Amino acid sequence: MNSKQKLTLTIGIILIIAVLGYWYSQGAELFTKTQVLVDKTTELDRMLGVENKQYVDKFVFGLDYAGAISLAIAFISGIFIYLFKNKRKETL
Amino acid sequence: MKKILSSIYVLLILLTSFSFAQGFKVKASGEQTFNFADKGGRNQASFFSTTPLEDIRGLSNDVKGTATFNVNDIKTLKGKISVSVASIKTGIDLRDEHLRSENWLDAEKYPEITFTIKRVTDVKQLADNKLELKVVGDFTLKGVTKEITANATLTYLDESEQTKMRAPGDLLGVQATFKVKLSEFGVKNKIVGQKVAEEVEVSVNMVGSNKTN
Numbered sequence: 001m002n003s004k005q006k007l008t009l010t011i012g013i014i015l016i017i018a019v020l021g022y023w024y025s026q027g028a029e030l031f032t033k034t035q036v037l038v039d040k041t042t043e044l045d046r047m048l049g050v051e052n053k054q055y056v057d058k059f060v061f062g063l064d065y066a067g068a069i070s071l072a073i074a075f076i077s078g079i080f081i082y083l084f085k086n087k088r089k090e091t092l
Numbered sequence: 093m094k095k096i097l098s099s100i101y102v103l104l105i106l107l108t109s110f111s112f113a114q115g116f117k118v119k120a121s122g123e124q125t126f127n128f129a130d131k132g133g134r135n136q137a138s139f140f141s142t143t144p145l146e147d148i149r150g151l152s153n154d155v156k157g158t159a160t161f162n163v164n165d166i167k168t169l170k171g172k173i174s175v176s177v178a179s180i181k182t183g184i185d186l187r188d189e190h191l192r193s194e195n196w197l198d199a200e201k202y203p204e205i206t207f208t209i210k211r212v213t214d215v216k217q218l219a220d221n222k223l224e225l226k227v228v229g230d231f232t233l234k235g236v237t238k239e240i241t242a243n244a245t246l247t248y249l250d251e252s253e254q255t256k257m258r259a260p261g262d263l264l265g266v267q268a269t270f271k272v273k274l275s276e277f278g279v280k281n282k283i284v285g286q287k288v289a290e291e292v293e294v295s296v297n298m299v300g301s302n303k304t305n
């Protein structure tokens with residue numbers, strides 16, 4: 001493996017770790033969500049014996065997106081590693 | 093002697109009926125009608141279901157209806173609550189679309205889920221303004237009607253400066269839960285490829301006022 005291939009591999013691994021790290025920091029959800037439940041129960045609600053939860057707009061990055069992006073990064077890195085290998089052979 | 097016995101009998105019947113009449117011990121009395129129209133969208137009906145991959149919580153803030161009862165006798169409770177199918181959200185747009193589709197709840201053909209109260213049983217007085225009871229009624233989902241029993245807690249608040257912030261008049265808080273078997277209502281238990289549990293837990297949280305704006 002030449003230096004360009006090593007660099008491509010390192011960048012690919014770093015990007016995949018970054019994507020998975022971001023997914024984990026977002027709550028490690030399985031599916032990407034466009035809304036999340038928020039508790040909006042007030043003191044009056046509690047006096048009335050009811051709870052109040054509402055869906056609010058928020059994008060939560062799920063494993064479906066994280067996995068697809070990671071696979072895309074791995075695929076693109078693989079192509080570059082292959083191309084750099086061919087170029088090295090041509091120069092030899 | 094016969095007159096005395098019949099008088100005692102009538103008295104006993106009256107005493108029995110009074111002692112069994114369970115209701116709220118609040119300022120109001122007589123028949124009251126509570127309207128659950130909620131402009132702020134705070135009234136809600138939700139369902140909770142599980143799939144092998146994740147739990148699903150669906151929520152609708154478009155809940156409306158009325159409940160009428162004698163404040164001193166909750167067994168007189170009658171009313172109807174309806175939920176708009178199109179307003180149900182689950183947190184994932186694609187899943188919401190699937191939920192409203194023909195395969196699931198078919199919002200176009202059956203735009204509302206309704207519950208019509210028939211009778212009340214097992215009343216327990218938790219406080220002067222709080223009752224725990226079972227509400228038996230007709231639940232209609234996707235055009236199919238079945239009798240179900242909901243466990244409910246009703247809380248009555250007399251009008252005050254605090255309650256006026258929510259709505260004018262006395263307020264009635266309703267918290268109810270019941271379970272629904274999807275197959276009984278012709279709903280396929282698969283959503284976006286995931287197999288959903290056959291039994292879904294439904295929960296209702298709403299507040300009504302006896303004074304309409």
